[in-house]
Amino acid sequence: MSLTALPTVVIGAGPVGLAAALHLQSRHLSPVVLEAGTRVGASIREWGHVRLFSPWAYNIDPLAAELLEEQGWRSPDPASYPTGADLVSQYLEPLAATPSLADAIRLGARVTAVSKRQRDRMKDAGRDESPFVVRYTDATGEHEILARAVIDASGTWQAPNPVGASGIPAMGERAVxxxxxxxxxxxxxxxxxxxxxxxxxxxxxxxxxxxxxxxxxxxxxxxxxxxxxxxxxxxxxxxxxxxxxxxxxxxxxxxxxxxxxxxxxxxxxxxxxxxxxxxxxxxxxxxxxxxxxxxxxxxxxxxATGFRPDLALLDEVRLDLDPATQSPRRLAPLIDPNQHSCGTVRPHGALELAQPDAGLYIVGMKSYGRAPTFLLLTGYEQVRSVAAAIAGDWEAARRVALQLPETGVCSTQFDAEERAAASCCGAAAPDTSSPSTQDASTCCGGPAPDGVNACCSRDATAKAEGKAGCGCNSVPAAPVLPPATTSCCSRT
Structure with missing residues (x-):
């Protein structure tokens, strides 16, 4: 059987996994979605009580919206903010129930390993022509699927970081x-x-x-x-x-x-x-x-120490990951919080996500490795590009567009933070050699709007309400926040 006649396996039936399957189908490719949970969006259900920071407009894949609307689905208010439970009930469940996706999803199917057929990770000969072997377990036992490509959208929720500051559990963490x-x-x-x-x-x-x-x-x-x-x-x-x-x-x-x-x-x-x-x-x-x-x-x-990717199921395929973030190496410079945290991730797709074993892609939250601040809109654009690449349409795969909301604060603003503690909240005197630190976002809400006579956002708001101001610029200087201090700046 030729590779092109085989299905593409998508690991995970969360928002990005379902979007991947839908984009594959739009390319006349056959997806098989393997979900470890007994329902779609299993991980999201575990934090269903949490309200997202991003409104519905950032959480619905455009192609999915088209499909759902054709079947009479009414989109939630794009400006309103869903909880995790809302995301599942109002979007994922209706999407998974569409005829085009329902037959492609296998629930209670936990992927345990991905490899190349008759090729361990050491063997070069014929590797690109060999299909992937995806092994999974369900209630009836172990099974294998041969696949032309694999899209890992399994996320990171099941692999939280420990309390220990060294990246390993603190001494005694397991005991308590x-x-x-x-x-x-x-x-x-x-x-x-x-x-x-x-x-x-x-x-x-x-x-x-x-x-x-x-x-x-x-x-x-x-x-x-x-x-x-x-x-x-x-x-x-x-x-x-x-x-x-x-x-x-x-x-x-x-x-x-x-x-x-x-x-x-x-x-x-x-x-x-x-x-x-x-x-x-x-x-x-x-x-x-x-x-x-x-x-x-x-x-x-x-x-609440963040998450990391569980890479055990990919141990027998060839990966090229950044040693720090554990994200695909070409994606890492775009998302590494040590370099920036503005939320301005440059457009990226199949080219940045591809692995040395052709046809293998890590997408969604898992593609970010240990880096934070992932938005679903990013994942949707990733899988649109990846589906195009698997279909051989590299022109569409390269044509990626991504515009994300900025956080209003960048780590580059804080390069001198620990040595200068410049803040409108009355911290140490500003470092005049680094102007960018003067208007760094702070516990006072960030810099004041342009053209407003105020030291920070809160000061501007207070003055707009007819008050004298918030008082940020009238308190004595204080050092960088020391251990056990109960305030975020000298203002308090």
Whole structure:
């Protein structure tokens, strides 16, 4: 059987996996979607209570919308913000139920390995002509599929990063596993009893951590005994809290502002420059140790430390991955947060995602490896390009377009942060040798709009409301946020 007569296997029936299958079908190719869960969007269902930062307009694949609308589906308000559960019920489930996709999806089918038929990773001869072997298990046992191409859209949700700051579990982390919750727990509903009235430590500095903190702060209002401690590895929150009102995803920016307010109101105790290397169960609770010093005892830990790709199922194929991000090597410079974090990812597609074994592509969140800030719109453009490449239409595969909303804050703005702590919130004197740090986004909401006589976004808002200002430019200088400080800047 020739390669072109074989199906393309898509691993994962999440938003990007289903979009991949749909784009393959639009190219008259036959997809087989293998989903480990018993329902589509299995991982999203685990954080169904979380509201996305991105509105519906960024979460629906254009080709999928066309197909659904032909069958009478009404698109949600493109400007409204879905929860994970909304994304599943209002989009993924209707899409998976369309006749063109329903027969292509196999649920409860967990992929365990991908290889080349009769070619281990060492063998060169005839490799490109050999089909892929995709092995999976389901309720009836082990099975194999021969495939012309493989698109891995399995995501990273099932492989969370540990609490330990060294990238491996902290000493004792496994011993206290019953009190560590990875990801974003449903604090206000199904997991309320676990956290209400408890001492909770949140570890992490990404948007998952901010979501968990916001829910805990809400819980604290009805369960006053709840205490919240937030451990971050950075010495300052200025890049953690984001671009405030300058973030083009407004809800993402506003969440950072709300957390800043929570800290200022002492609802959250902030422990900056915390590098946890040991977790110790004691009679007083769990003690996390950072650089030889104990943090306050807690009852529960939420590890919102991000995710990493599980590459075990691809161990027998040839991969070319960036050693730091674990993303495809040609994609890495576009997404590496050590180089930038503005949200301005350049257009990319099949050329950047291709692996040495022709026909193998890692897409979606998994394509970002350990890098954060992935948006579904990125994945949809990825799989459109990949489907074109598999079909041999390289002109369409190269013709990629991607315009993402900026975060309002770039890491390049903070190159001198730890040494200068320049901030409109009254931190150390600005570093005049680096003008870009003067208007870096801060806990005051980011720089003021052009032409407004204000020191920052909040100052501008306050003056627009007839107030004297927010006071950011009238407080004495303060150093970079030290460990165990409970404020994001000298203003508080």
């Amino acid at each position: 596993a019953g009190h560590v919750r990875y990801g974003i727990p449903d604090v206000l509903n199904t997991e309320r009893e676990r956290y209400a009235g408890k001492r909770v430590l949140v570890v992490g500095s990404g948007h998952s951590a901010l979501n968990a903190l916001e829910d805990l702060a809400t819980l604290r209002r009805s369960a006053p005994g709840t205490t919240i401690t937030w451990a971050v590895r950075r010495p300052s929150l200025r890049r953690v809290l984001g671009g405030g009102e300058n973030d083009q995803l407004k809800e993402r920016g506003r969440l950072g502002l709300r957390i800043a307010d929570r800290i200022a109101a002492e609802e959250i105790e902030l422990l900056a420059a915390a590098h946890i290397d040991r977790l110790e169960p004691t009679g007083r609770g769990i003690i996390a140790w950072s650089d030889g010093s104990p943090l306050p005892a807690v009852d529960e830990i939420i590890a």
